[in-house]
Amino acid sequence: MSSQQPLFLSDETVKSLLKWETLIPAVEGAMRDLSKKDVLQPPRLILPIPSKNGALLAMPAFSKSESALGCKIVTSFQNNQEKGLPSIMGTILFMDSDTGKLKVIMEGTEITAWRTAAASVVATKHLHVGEKKVLAILGAGTQGRIHALAMRHYFNFHEVRIWNRTESRAKALCSELGSWATHYSNKERCVRDADVIVTATYSPTPIVRLSWLKPGAHINAIGFGVKHHNELEDEIYKSESTVVWVDHMEAAQKELAELINNGVRMRGEVGQAMTLTHAQTQSSNITVFHSLGMAVEDVVAAKVVFEAHKEKIDAANNRPSN
Numbered sequence: 001m002s003s004q005q006p007l008f009l010s011d012e013t014v015k016s017l018l019k020w021e022t023l024i025p026a027v028e029g030a031m032r033d034l035s036k037k038d039v040l041q042p043p044r045l046i047l048p049i050p051s052k053n054g055a056l057l058a059m060p061a062f063s064k065s066e067s068a069l070g071c072k073i074v075t076s077f078q079n080n081q082e083k084g085l086p087s088i089m090g091t092i093l094f095m096d097s098d099t100g101k102l103k104v105i106m107e108g109t110e111i112t113a114w115r116t117a118a119a120s121v122v123a124t125k126h127l128h129v130g131e132k133k134v135l136a137i138l139g140a141g142t143q144g145r146i147h148a149l150a151m152r153h154y155f156n157f158h159e160v161r162i163w164n165r166t167e168s169r170a171k172a173l174c175s176e177l178g179s180w181a182t183h184y185s186n187k188e189r190c191v192r193d194a195d196v197i198v199t200a201t202y203s204p205t206p207i208v209r210l211s212w213l214k215p216g217a218h219i220n221a222i223g224f225g226v227k228h229h230n231e232l233e234d235e236i237y238k239s240e241s242t243v244v245w246v247d248h249m250e251a252a253q254k255e256l257a258e259l260i261n262n263g264v265r266m267r268g269e270v271g272q273a274m275t276l277t278h279a280q281t282q283s284s285n286i287t288v289f290h291s292l293g294m295a296v297e298d299v300v301a302a303k304v305v306f307e308a309h310k311e312k313i314d315a316a317n318n319r320p321s322n
């Protein structure tokens with residue numbers, strides 16, 4: 001019997017190994033494979049904890065093409081900021097896909113942040129047609145910040161506008177991002193004329209209105225508070241010129257049931273959009289990517305990190321990695 005202990009990788013180590021160059025293609029591949037039915041991923045288990053304004057989610061997945069098997073346990077506690085902790089904290093168990101033996105226990109807080117932004121980059125690449133000059137981000141928390149970094153890495157936006165409920169946080173993020181970024185105290189001014197918009201808040205009420213959106217705008221809607229669709233006003237979903245895409249239809253049918261029961265049609269998965277031409281995906285004016293977050297994104301990201309770790313160890317030991 002093998003006595004080898006599982007490896008533990010802290011968030012600090014994971015962060016040092018995450019690179020957009022490897023992560024974005026891995027997440028793109030995972031989204032494509034999911035839509036090709038090459039991924040096993042049941043809808044996640046969500047345990048709401050209303051008395052704590054929190055939730056715990058169990059998210060397993062297996063990617064056939066990557067031979068990657070794992071499960072993320074992640075919590076979302078909205079009041080953590082006042083306690084000096086991230087709102088979203090995760091742990092990923094990464095297994096040998098031939099035997100099920102646990103190989104790595106990885107803190108998954110950084111991976112959750114990075115892979116969510118990577119998925120928005122992939123969605124923006126495949127769903128948004130036209131110039132990408134102005135990026136507007138509503139929410140200057142972990143997700144707002146990492147989305148700015150991911151979008152800056154991948155696209156060539158001329159400017160990023162940041163709005164946050166507490167203005168000082170928007171200002172602080174803009175200082176970090178440099179002259180590329182401007183903080184806005186008014187949501188409407190932030191969003192008007194933006195080509196691409198990211199909503200990344202816990203707002204329980206709409207923060208974006210249809211009348212603010214320019215034709216052809218694309219929204220990456222990230223927020224998950226009490227439910228997954230609070231940030232955009234109903235008129236955006238109801239408008240004939242809006243097309244809504246998701247990461248996982250099966251999960252959407254469960255997590256976005258209220259929207260679907262109200263007659264909002266989900267056009268399909270981003271992975272399906274990858275096989276269409278831009279003209280076919282954007283048969284309307286406005287596209288929305290409703291990001292639920294997928295276990296397979298975590299599992300392929302964990303594989304990327306594990307491989308980078310092995311390479312680093314092998315290089316330190318002066319051995320070729322295999």
Ligand SMILES: NC(=O)c1ccc[n+]([C@@H]2O[C@H](COP(=O)([O-])OP(=O)(O)OC[C@H]3O[C@@H](n4cnc5c(N)ncnc54)[C@H](O)[C@@H]3O)[C@@H](O)[C@H]2O)c1
Nearest residue numbers: 087139140141142143165200201202203223224291292293
């Ligand atoms: N789709 C996904 O895969 C995915 C992954 C991670 C996080 N999320 C969601 O993204 C959102 C942001 O997560 P985070 O890690 O950046 O959290 P965070 O705590 O770091 O930031 C939360 C942000 O929400 C804002 N906010 C809170 N309450 C608000 C309100 N009532 N009105 C307006 N703004 C409000 C805060 O000012 C802050 O900017 C959350 O809803 C989270 O559940 C989604």
Ligand SMILES: O=C(O)[C@@H]1CCCCN1
Nearest residue numbers: 074076112224292293294
């Ligand atoms: O996919 C995720 O990891 C996150 C966890 C928190 C709620 C939103 N989705």
